[in-house]
Amino acid sequence: MDFKNSPKKVRRVSAISQKNRDQVSKNKTIQIFNNKVTLAERADLVEKAITSHTKKMFFSRFENLSNVRKIVISWICVVSILIFSVGIFRGLSVENYSENIFYRGGTYSEGILGEVKTLNPLFTSTNTERSFEQIAFSRIYDIDETGNLKGDLAESVSTSDNYKNFKIKMRNNAVWSDGQKITANDVIFTIKLLREQLINPSGFKAWKNVEISKNSDYEFSVKVPSSSSSVLYSFNFSILPEHILKDIQIEKIRESAFSKNPITSGAFNFKSVQNDGDKTTISLVKNKRYYKGEAYIDNFDIIAFKDETKLKNALISGEIVASPSLKISEFSESERDKLKSRETNVNRGIYAFLNNSDSVLKDLRVRKAIQTGVDISKVRKEMEFVDKLDFPTLNQFLNTKDLSVPKYDFDQAQKILDEAGWKKNSNGILEKDGKTAILNIATTSVYNYKKAAEEIESQLKKLGFDVKLTVIDKDDKTGAFVQSILQPRNYSILVYEIDLGADPDIYAFWHSSQSGQKGLNFSNYNDAVADDLLLNSRTAQSSNEKKLQITKFTQRWLANSVAIGLGQTKISYVFRKSVQPYSANNTFVTELNRYADVIYWSASKSTLYKTP
Numbered sequence: 001m002d003f004k005n006s007p008k009k010v011r012r013v014s015a016i017s018q019k020n021r022d023q024v025s026k027n028k029t030i031q032i033f034n035n036k037v038t039l040a041e042r043a044d045l046v047e048k049a050i051t052s053h054t055k056k057m058f059f060s061r062f063e064n065l066s067n068v069r070k071i072v073i074s075w076i077c078v079v080s081i082l083i084f085s086v087g088i089f090r091g092l093s094v095e096n097y098s099e100n101i102f103y104r105g106g107t108y109s110e111g112i113l114g115e116v117k118t119l120n121p122l123f124t125s126t127n128t129e130r131s132f133e134q135i136a137f138s139r140i141y142d143i144d145e146t147g148n149l150k151g152d153l154a155e156s157v158s159t160s161d162n163y164k165n166f167k168i169k170m171r172n173n174a175v176w177s178d179g180q181k182i183t184a185n186d187v188i189f190t191i192k193l194l195r196e197q198l199i200n201p202s203g204f205k206a207w208k209n210v211e212i213s214k215n216s217d218y219e220f221s222v223k224v225p226s227s228s229s230s231v232l233y234s235f236n237f238s239i240l241p242e243h244i245l246k247d248i249q250i251e252k253i254r255e256s257a258f259s260k261n262p263i264t265s266g267a268f269n270f271k272s273v274q275n276d277g278d279k280t281t282i283s284l285v286k287n288k289r290y291y292k293g294e295a296y297i298d299n300f301d302i303i304a305f306k307d308e309t310k311l312k313n314a315l316i317s318g319e320i321v322a323s324p325s326l327k328i329s330e331f332s333e334s335e336r337d338k339l340k341s342r343e344t345n346v347n348r349g350i351y352a353f354l355n356n357s358d359s360v361l362k363d364l365r366v367r368k369a370i371q372t373g374v375d376i377s378k379v380r381k382e383m384e385f386v387d388k389l390d391f392p393t394l395n396q397f398l399n400t401k402d403l404s405v406p407k408y409d410f411d412q413a414q415k416i417l418d419e420a421g422w423k424k425n426s427n428g429i430l431e432k433d434g435k436t437a438i439l440n441i442a443t444t445s446v447y448n449y450k451k452a453a454e455e456i457e458s459q460l461k462k463l464g465f466d467v468k469l470t471v472i473d474k475d476d477k478t479g480a481f482v483q484s485i486l487q488p489r490n491y492s493i494l495v496y497e498i499d500l501g502a503d504p505d506i507y508a509f510w511h512s513s514q515s516g517q518k519g520l521n522f523s524n525y526n527d528a529v530a531d532d533l534l535l536n537s538r539t540a541q542s543s544n545e546k547k548l549q550i551t552k553f554t555q556r557w558l559a560n561s562v563a564i565g566l567g568q569t570k571i572s573y574v575f576r577k578s579v580q581p582y583s584a585n586n587t588f589v590t591e592l593n594r595y596a597d598v599i600y601w602s603a604s605k606s607t608l609y610k611t612p
Contacts, residue, residue, distance in 0.1 A: 101605065102296075102579075102580040102602030102604070102605055103296070103602060103604055103605060104296045104297075104298075104602070104604070105296075105297075105298050105603070105604045106297060106298060106299075106602070106603030106604035107297070107298065107299040107300070107301060107603055108297045108299070108300050108301070108321060108322070108579060108581075108601060108603040109300075109301040109303060109319070109320040109321050109322075110131070110300070110301070110302050110303065110320065110321070110322050110323065110324070111303045111305055111311050111314050111315060111319075111320035111322070111323045111325070112127050112128045112131060112302065112303070112304055112305070112311075112323065112324060112325050113127070113304075113305055113306075113308055113311055113323075113325035114126040114127045114128040114129075114304050114305075114325075115128065115280065115304050115306060116128050116129060116132075116273065116275075116280040116282065116304050117129065118254070118259045118260075119132060119133075119136075119259055119260060119261075119262050119270065119273065119282070120253070120254065120256075120258060120259035120262065121133045121137055121237075121238035121240065122193060122199055122200070122240070122253065122254075123254055123259070126304070127324070127325070127591070128280075128282075128302060128304040130592055131302050131324075131592065131595075132282050132284075132302050133238055134266075134592045134595045135266050135267050135268050135284065135300065135595050135598055136262070136264040136265075136266040136268055136269065136270055136284060137238035137239065137240075137264060137265055137266050138152055138153050138174060138182060138238070138239050138265040138266055139152045139153065139235065139236050139237060139238060139239060140152060140153050140154045140168065140170075140187065140235035140236070140237075140239070141154055141232050141233070141235045141236050142236055142596075143236070143502050143589050143590075143593050143596060144596050145582070145583065145585075145586040145587070145593075145596040145597045146586075146587050147347075147502060147586075147587030147588060147589055147593070148502070149232060149233060149236075149502055149503075153170050153171055153174055153182065153187075153239065154168050154169070154170060154171075154235070155169050155170060155171050156168075156169045157169070157232065161227075162227045162539060163224075163227045163228055163229050163231060163539065164223060164224055164225075164226075164227055165221065165222070165223050166221065166222040166223075166224075166231060166232070167215070167219065167220075167221050167222075168219065168220055168221075168222065168235075169218060169219045170182075170183070170184060170187070170218040170219065170220075171218070171291060172217075172218045173291050174265060174291045175265065175289055176241050176263050176264070176265050177263050177264045177265065177269040177270065177287070178241075178263050180241065180243055180263075181217075182239065182241075182265055183217045183218060184214045184215070184216065184217060184218060184219060184220040185214065185217075185242050186239050186240065186241060186242045187212075187220055187239055188212055188213075188214055188220060189240065189242035189245070189246065190237065190238075190239050190240045190242075191207060191210065191212050193240065193245075193250075193253075194207045194237065195207045195208055195210075196250055198250055198251060199250065199253065206234070209224075209225040210222060210223070210224055210225070211223040227538065227539045228505070228538045228539065229538065229539065229540065229541075229546070230503045230504075230505040230538065233501065233502060233503040233505075239265070241258075241263045241265075244258055244263050245258060260273070264284075264287075265287075266287065266290070267286070267287055267290050267292070267295050267595075267598050267599050268284035268285065268286055268287055268295065268300045268598075269284060269285055269286075269287045270282075270284055271283040271284055271285045271299075278305065278306055278307060278310055279303055279304060279305050279306070279310070280303070280304040281301055281302070281303045281304075282301065282302040282303075282304075283299065283300075283301050284299065284300045284301070284302070285298070285299055285300075286298055286299070286300070290599070292599060293599055294599070295598065295599040295600075295601070296599065296600060296601060296602050296603075297598075297601055297602065297603050300598075301320075303320055305325075308325070308326075311323060311325060311326065312326060312330065312331070315339070315574065315576070316331070316335055318576065321575060321576045321578065321579045321603065322573065322574065322575035322576065322579065322581055323573075323574055323575075324571065324572070324573050324591055324594070326572065326574045327341070327385070327572045327574065328340075328341035328572065328574050331574075338576055338577055338578075339574055339575065339576060339577065340574070340575055340576075340577055341572060341573065341574045341575075342572070342573045342575075342581075342582075342584055343385060343570045343571070343572050343573075344570060344571055344573070344586070344587075344588050344594075345387055345568055345569070345570050345588065346568075346569055346570070346571050346588045346589065346590055346591060346593075347394060347499070347500040347501055347502065347568075347588070347589045347590070348497050348498065348499050348500060348568065348569040348590075349389050349393075349394075349497065349498055349500055349565060349566075349567070349568055349569070350383075350386065350389070350448060350449065350452065350495070350496070350497045350565075350566040350567050350568075350569065351495075351496065351497075351498065351522075351563045351564065351565055351566055352374075352452070352456060352493050352494070352495050352563060352564040352566060353493065353494040353495075353496065353522040353523045353562075353563045354367050354370065354492075354493055354523055354561060354562065354563055354564070355489055355491060355492050355493065355494070355522075355523060355524055356523055356524045356525055356526065356562070357489065357524040358439075358491075358492040360437055360438065360439060360492060361439075361492055361493075363420060364560065364561060365416055365417075365419070365420040366417065366420060366422070366437075367560075367561035367562075368406075368416055368561045369413040369414075369416040369417045369420070369463070370413070370460070370463075370561070370564075371406050371561040371564060372406050372407075372408065372409050372412050372413040372416065373408075373409070373410055373412075373413025373414070373416075373459070373460075373463045374408070374456055374459045374460065374564065375408045375410075375459060376408065376564065376565075376566065377408070378455060378459070379452050379455045379456060379459075379566060380566065380567055382451040382452060382454070382455045383447075383448045383451055383452055383566070383567055384447065384448065385448075385569065385570040385571070385572060386448060386566070386567030386568060386569060386570060387567060387568040387570060388567065388568070389565040389566065389567050389568040390403075390405045390565045391403065391554050391557075391558075391565060392506055392509065392510055392553070392554055392557050392562070392563070392565075393500055393504060393506045393550060393554070394500060394504075394568070397504035397546075397547060397550055398547060398550060398551050398554055399547060399548065399551045402551055402555070403551065403554055403555060403558070404558075405558065406558070410462075410463075413463060414463065414464075417430060417463070417464070420432075421433070422437055422464070424464045428464060429464055429465075429466050430463075430464035430465060430466075436466050437464065437465050437466060438465070438466045438467075438468065438492075439460060439465045439466070439467050439468070439492040439493060440467075440468050440470065440490075440491050440492045440493070441453050441456065441457055441460075441467060441468070441469045441470070441491065441492065441493045441494075441495065442469075442470045442471075442472070442485045442490070442491035442493070442494050442495070443469075443470075443471055443472070443494070443495040443496060444471065444472050444473070444474040444481055444496075445471055445472065445473050445474045445475075446474050446497075448567070448569075449495050449496065449497070450471055452495050452566050452567075453469055453471070453495040454469065456493070456495065457469045470485070470491075472485065486522070487517040487518070488517065489517075489522070489524055494522050495566070496522065497569065498520065498522075499590070501589060502589040504537070504546060504547070504550060505537065505538055506534070506550065506553075507534045507535075507537075507538060508520050508521075509521060509522075510523070510525050510530065510534060510553070510557065510562070511530075511531055511534050511535075512525065512526040512527070512528075512530075512531050513531075522563075523562045523563050525557075525560070525562045527556065527560060529556060530553055530556050530557065530560075533549050533550075533552050533553040533556070534549075534553055536549040537549035537550050537553070571588070571591045573594060578603075578605070579601070579602060579603050580601060580602040580603075581594065581601055582594045582595070582596070582597055582598070582601065583597060583600075
């Protein structure tokens with residue numbers, strides 16, 4: 001058909017189906033293109049065909065979009081609910097069936113206020129040096145996590161002749177960091193060094209008369225001059241390597257290479273030491289051949305800080321993870337969010353030692369008046385980190401039910417002084433036979449000592465004493481406190497601390513033989529009956545008998561008003577929550593006993609999934 005010659009329109013018939021209309025349209029198009037038409041006409045026809053097709057295939061379907069949109073939205077909601085449910089389920093699963101636990105690996109960095117001068121156990125003097133020594137060297141005996149003496153290198157011991165002869169058998173699986181075995185030769189060599197005054201100026205006499213002999217590579221015998229069941233407590237010194245030090249002259253050992261780069265044998269072996277101006281870092285690596293088992297921690301750093309503020313900032317920033325030189329109270333509330341703290345008693349006691357040789361205090365009645373007239377509860381309130389301590393030793397070494405402490409009674413104290421002939425003058429100062437009751441209190445600037453001394457001074461003045469307080473700087477390097485106060489017993493009352501140790505033996509602190517310039521009997525206590533009781537406790541055949549003898553001594557000690565117990569010291573250990581140090585259930589003798597379970601400390605965490 002020719003549209004040009006026959007321009008009539010084709011009439012639509014409604015009865016024709018859509019399918020038939022499509023077919024007709026198709027046939028017409030084919031027919032038209034089969035005829036001869038101009039290019040313009042063909043373009044016009046193509047345009048009309050495309051327009052028609054577009055209307056039919058695209059725009060006519062817009063009416064379906066509303067329904068499609070509803071379906072899509074429904075599916076999106078369903079999928080979102082499923083994802084949200086999976087998230088909740090996963091969260092509940094993680095919470096209920098998994099937990100973050102401390103695990104193996106990592107580096108534990110401990111910051112300590114102090115300095116590092118030597119790494120040789122023979123000459124350690126600072127807290128940092130002693131800490132290094134504790135985890136880097138083995139001993140014959142050591143204190144375990146219960147606070148009791150336990151064999152370290154020693155496997156067994158036998159004794160005879162009333163605790164004068166000892167035979168000690170060593171373990172045979174202990175090695176030095178260079179691979180050499182630790183044997184009886186090392187023990188004997190170390191004891192010979194301890195006998196040298198140049199090496200051990202304060203303790204060489206204790207070893208001078210000790211005989212030691214080798215039985216085999218892993219067994220030796222010891223003979224001591226006097227009977228004592230406490231001898232084994234003396235064997236907690238670090239053992240040194242004979243094969244490294246035997247050819248070095250005694251006077252050159254301190255400056256030897258070993259003092260800077262030691263061969264070690266403890267839970268951690270020495271790796272390096274680095275001095276960085278304000279701090280010194282001792283790096284150690286776990287001893288994979290340690291006889292008690294391989295430590296959880298891979299590396300242990302001991303960092304000595306000279307400045308307390310920098311030490312504190314290092315803990316806050318995470319440069320270090322723990323410190324035994326800080327208290328949690330020193331940190332702000334926000335800083336504490338990432339920190340934890342443990343306070344643990346140690347076997348040290350702070351006392352007010354009453355000098356029995358003092359011109360005023362040599363009268364028992366005056367000492368008794370002070371014992372009764374000073375309110376110790378008020379003194380303790382001025383101190384921090386202390387527990388109650390009333391006796392010359394710790395409660396666990398006594399039958400406390402058989403002991404009673406004199407109660408505070410100010411009026412009774414005044415009455416005792418009056419009966420002793422001490423009367424107050426017009427200035428309220430006690431006098432007797434024209435002599436004034438002058439008391440000199442001496443101590444150091446350690447916080448607890450100073451606060452206790454100041455409170456005692458205040459209370460004694462109320463009793464009528466003319467009190468003079470001397471406080472020596474705790475950091476004094478001249479030795480003034482020891483040389484001018486302690487050794488000459490230049491005080492009436494000394495507020496000071498003694499290390500009671502793990503052993504219940506308190507001979508060194510209260511026996512009359514120890515009251516000289518070099519002794520630790522700071523009260524100058526001299527009583528024959530008390531001396532016998534102390535000697536009896538040393539040779540007691542059982543712990544119950546030892547406890548009985550010490551309890552009898554304590555009864556006499558209280559009756560003679562020898563000293564006043566002020567408090568048992570506590571130590572503080574602050575650490576970040578990201579690590580796990582010693583168990584909170586551990587019992588300490590000294591601060592260094594925190595390392596008793598060091599092989600179980602952790603510095604990293606891992607997720608543990610549990611079976612539902």
